[in-house]
Amino acid sequence: MRASDLTTSFYDDIQPVADFGQVVDQSAYRALPGDWWVGVTDVVQSTEAIVAGRYKAVNLAGAAAISAVLNALDQASFPFAFCGDGAQFAIPGNAADVAREAMQRTATWVRDELGLELRVALVAVRDIRAAGSDVKVARYSASSAVDYAMFTGGGMNWVETELKAGRLGLEPAAHEAQPDLAGLSCQWGAIRSRNDEILSIIVRPKGAVQSTAYTDAITRLLAALNKEDRVSPVPAQGPDLGWPNGSIDLMSRLKRGGASLVARRVRFLVQTALLWLLFRFRIRLGDFDPAHYRRMVSANTDFQKYGDGLYLTVDCSAAVAQKIESLLANGAADGSLIYGLHRQQEALLTCIVPSIATDSHLHFLDGAGGGYAAAAAQLR
Numbered sequence: 001m002r003a004s005d006l007t008t009s010f011y012d013d014i015q016p017v018a019d020f021g022q023v024v025d026q027s028a029y030r031a032l033p034g035d036w037w038v039g040v041t042d043v044v045q046s047t048e049a050i051v052a053g054r055y056k057a058v059n060l061a062g063a064a065a066i067s068a069v070l071n072a073l074d075q076a077s078f079p080f081a082f083c084g085d086g087a088q089f090a091i092p093g094n095a096a097d098v099a100r101e102a103m104q105r106t107a108t109w110v111r112d113e114l115g116l117e118l119r120v121a122l123v124a125v126r127d128i129r130a131a132g133s134d135v136k137v138a139r140y141s142a143s144s145a146v147d148y149a150m151f152t153g154g155g156m157n158w159v160e161t162e163l164k165a166g167r168l169g170l171e172p173a174a175h176e177a178q179p180d181l182a183g184l185s186c187q188w189g190a191i192r193s194r195n196d197e198i199l200s201i202i203v204r205p206k207g208a209v210q211s212t213a214y215t216d217a218i219t220r221l222l223a224a225l226n227k228e229d230r231v232s233p234v235p236a237q238g239p240d241l242g243w244p245n246g247s248i249d250l251m252s253r254l255k256r257g258g259a260s261l262v263a264r265r266v267r268f269l270v271q272t273a274l275l276w277l278l279f280r281f282r283i284r285l286g287d288f289d290p291a292h293y294r295r296m297v298s299a300n301t302d303f304q305k306y307g308d309g310l311y312l313t314v315d316c317s318a319a320v321a322q323k324i325e326s327l328l329a330n331g332a333a334d335g336s337l338i339y340g341l342h343r344q345q346e347a348l349l350t351c352i353v354p355s356i357a358t359d360s361h362l363h364f365l366d367g368a369g370g371g372y373a374a375a376a377a378q379l380r
Contacts, residue, residue, distance in 0.1 A: 010036075010092075011079055016139035016147040023150045023306040024210075024218050029136035031153070035093035036125045038135055039103060040159045041065045043110075044117040046085035046373040054116075056246050058373065059350040059366050060186050061110045061118050062086050065103055067352050068179035072102040075354055079137045079149030081307045082350070082364035084200075084372030086118075088156050088307055089149075090135060096122065100170065105179035107172040113253040121168040123159050133158040133208075140306075143299035145359035150306040154208055157308040181254045183354045187272055188297075189242030190346040190368050191233050196318040198233050200342040200367040200375045203328060204309030206335050213336035217327060218310055224323050231314040232303045233347040233365065238294020241280055248272060288356055301349070301363040311372065313347055313365045340378030344369030 010033055022028050032038075043049065046058050065087050066080050073095055080089035091099050103120040110118040125135055134153035141147045162168040203221070205214045225231045251272070252264035259267070277283065279290045305311045316324075321343065331337040346368035353361040366372055 011137065011139075011149075012077055014137065014139050016141040018141045020140060020304050021219065021222055023138060023140055024215050024310075026136075026152065028138040029150070029152050030138070032090055032125050032135045032137060033092070034126050034129075036090050037093060037096045037099070037122055038125060038128060038155060038159055039065065039069070039089045039091065039099060039120070039122045040086065040156065040163055041103065041106070041121075042086040042119045042160060042163055043373075044119060047370070047377050049116060050370055050373055055348060055366075055368055055371065056186050056250055056350075057114045057116060058085050059348055059364070059371075060184070060250055061114055061116050063350045063352065063364050064110060064179070064181060064184060065089075065106045065118070065120065067181050067184040068102040068106045069099050070352065070354075071180035071182055072098050079139075079151070081149055081151065081305055082302060082366075083307065083311070084366045084376075086160070088151060090125075090137065101173065102179055104170050104173035105177040107170070108175065108177050109179050109181070111172060112175070113256070114250075119163050120170050121159055121163045122170060123168060125155070128155040128158060131158060138306075142302060143296070143359075145296065146300040146362060148302050148305055151308055152306065154308055157204070178256055183352050184254055185351045185353055186247050186250055186349070187244050187275065188239045188349045188351070189244045190348055191240050193233065193315050193345050194235070195228065195315050197321055197343045197345060198313065198315050198347050198367050199321055199324070200344070200371045201312040201314070201324070201328075201339065202309055202372060202375045202379060203331075203337055203339045204379065206337050211336050213331065213334060217331040217337055220327055221310070221324055224320055224327065225312075225314055225316060228316050228320060231316055232298065232301060233313060233315040234298045234301045234303070234349070234363075236295070236298055238291075238298050239349060241276065243276065244272065293356065296359045296361065297349070297351075297363050300359075300361060301365050303365045313367055313371070315347070338379055340375030342367060342370045342374035342378070344371070
């Protein structure tokens with residue numbers, strides 16, 4: 001479907017905010033039009049898969065639906081968010097059929113190639129509102145080239161709850177269906193903590209309406225993090241250049257047909273080695289500057305976001321981590337919030353790179369030792 005065919009001016013007209021602290025301000029959000037649709041995906045038993053060491057596969061499955069829908073809609077502008085073991089997005093009504101097919105194809109690909117089950121749902125905004133929730137969206141400017149959608153209103157959480165309960169959902173597409181996952185990648189190695197530990201944090205309001213106490217707790221949490229020199233796990237100069245263990249097999253499964261799986265593995269092994277050499281020795285290739293690209297990877301990373309709650313993957317000292325956990329425990333005790341917090345030593349990037357010729361590549365961050373899936377399990 002051509003991007004020019006979509007009625008996305010609603011989202012295009014939202015002015016991105018540059019200060020992440022504004023994402024808890026409800027005035028920054030606009031309600032989705034009534035004829036839009038909301039998509040949510042979720043990897044079944046993601047925590048168990050991560051414990052088995054399949055965290056890269058879980059993250060790849062989580063990002064896959066975003067990639068598939070972006071490609072199906074010809075890179076049109078629409079709001080979306082990566083949630084570690086799933087994704088959230090919203091699209092105009094005239095794109096619903098195309099997005100639905102892309103999601104169903106993605107569920108089939110995740111089952112057949114990754115050996116995981118991806119639940120998918122596409123729900124009309126009017127049905128979410130009829131159930132008593134809403135979906136509002138804001139835009140946060142991560143860098144000069146990329147901004148990410150933020151969601152509030154409770155609607156995304158409602159769809160996720162209904163999806164996990166089996167009351168909503170789409171069936172996978174036919175066995176031979178293949179989504180277009182061009183640009184999807186997991187070719188960076190794990191990123192180790194430079195401070196003390198990497199925290200995966202989810203904080204949601206207790207109840208349908210976020211209270212002043214909840215907003216104050218989020219403000220204090222962000223203020224505590226701002227005392228660190230740098231909380232993004234990705235260094236300013238770009239991701240670490242370690243070898244991306246486990247990526248070759250996953251990358252070889254992104255597109256079926258034609259060459260055998262073995263041949264595809266060999267091709268991606270060679271491609272990964274060449275990329276590693278380019279980045280390691282800063283070898284320019286035409287207009288491609290590996291040093292600049294790495295810096296933009298850092299700038300474009302979604303280590304902080306809001307989707308009916310605060311989502312953070314941050315690198316901080318043990319003292320700040322303890323302060324944050326105490327702050328959240330107090331908020332839970334006074335009934336203003338619920339939270340999940342998981343500690344680990346590494347983070348992981350999953351990327352969507354339509355072209356290396358521009359700076360608008362997308363980089364989704366999660367903890368590599370449980371991440372958002374482990375934090376979400378604590379919410380329950």
